[in-house]
Amino acid sequence: MTKGETASALQSFNVSTIPKRHRVFSLSRILAITSNTLTELTRLKVFYVLLVFGLLLIGSSIFMAQFSFQQEFQILKDVSLGAISMFTSLLAIVATARMVPRDIEDRTVYTILAKPVPRFEYVVGKIAGVLLLLAISTLVMVAAFLAVLYMREQAVLQVTAKQMASAPPDQLADALGAVRASAFNVDLVPGIIIIFLKACLLTALTLFVSTFATSTIFTIVVMVFIYFIGHLEATAREYWLTAHGSGLVTRVFLAIVALLFPDLQAFNLVDDIVAGTAISMAVFIKTALLGIFYTVIYTLLAVFVFYGKEL
């Protein structure tokens, strides 16, 4: 071996044997955890049960034909959007509640954290997996809802056109326009985005609760209470800030509710959108930002508590 060959061999030996520098933050590590979480969640029976129930509920709206078309579309939209909201919220809570406790129980978390994976990457990867699952479920349910709405709209349009075949063209156009206006409304889109953001918020909050909870069932029970209290938060807040006659204990209780719980009622815009109230850009952006703010804060708190958890 010549001198040059030896040097080259040594160099290649050195490059292959020097350990790669550990990066503090790695997107690929997070993505690996995310995809693994998503795969894990899609294998869960509860996911399919919830999704099927959601789709069934949306599909059942087809059988509302005995009502007038306004009543039919009103019920179809209410039931479908209610089903989307209910099942995304349920999925967010159920899927997240079991994530960390199960990983601890299965000892998967030890395997992951024994590798150079920081705990925040583990938490962020996990939550990203659930959010991805929520996005997929929401899209599937929205697609089913739009398909049902479109089918019913076309059926009603056909019937109306047939019934008014002898009417003057402007009256027919008015009638068909009324049917179309009662069916799809662009304002539904921001309403659906807000439903998704509410589910994201609930995911982050469930993850935060599960970092100090001792079992899955405890997390689910706590989240159910938080869900109800969250919808009452606005009432408690207004009462706390405006009523002066109540006693100290009541005021302290109301302050705790107002400060510690998110205002979930703020995310219920679809009911009024379906009723015909147009959503302004200001309301949409502010509500969306509030949802993102809560999701980020609860995720950071989950990371913070998870760092102190003895594993």
Place this chain on the structure above:
Amino acid sequence: MTRGLIALGILIVVGLIKLPVERNLATLHRQEHFRGVEFKLDLREKLGQLGFIAALSGFRAIVADALFIQAHAAWENTQWGRMLWLFRQITTLQPRVLLFWDTAAWHMAWNASVAAMNNSNQPRQALRVKAQREYFAIGKDFLERGIKNNPDRPELYEALARLYKEKYKDHERAAEYYAKASALPEAASWDRRFSAYELSYCEGREREAYERLRSLYDEGEKERLPTLIKRLKFLEDKLAIPQDQRIPDTLTKH
């Protein structure tokens, strides 16, 4: 434990930051007519325990729809009392849905009132008429409360005008409500016309009605509909409008 306390502290600080933001958003929602239901304790009495919990958890639309389907079944069985009870709950839950107010008023003022008048179990006509008037009043009450909750939408003003016209034969009030509907941005083009028609039936207001109908007529061919021409002709005769100011007879369509 320490981390838990720190997390609690952070939550309180975040709570203090989010408080004005949430209040501001709630005000904005209220301004834009979101949050139709104020969750007070008397709502629980109206809705019952289950409905109240469902409404609290953000499913008031679904609860309202379920009650609406029950009301539809009650209608098929002509259970008017149950229908009234259900519609009161439905409209409490969804005060921004015009359809519920309108349907409730229609069932009460049209269907229930006719059923009351034809009630074979009540031999005394005076009591049948009384029951009928009570159902008219219930229908009117639904529409008035609906308007209070939705002052920006013309549909309920139109429904109330119809009720005054057809049930109370009160053309003056009918004209007033059609006029109110026509002043709103999303009003139908016929609201102005209907208001003038109704006014043309009111004793002592013929001149006003004539001027409004004439001004509509002068707007062009689109407004020159058979009823408008008929009412205008009637008023021309009644007010003895000079021949040269009258609309041409040739345009009369029947």
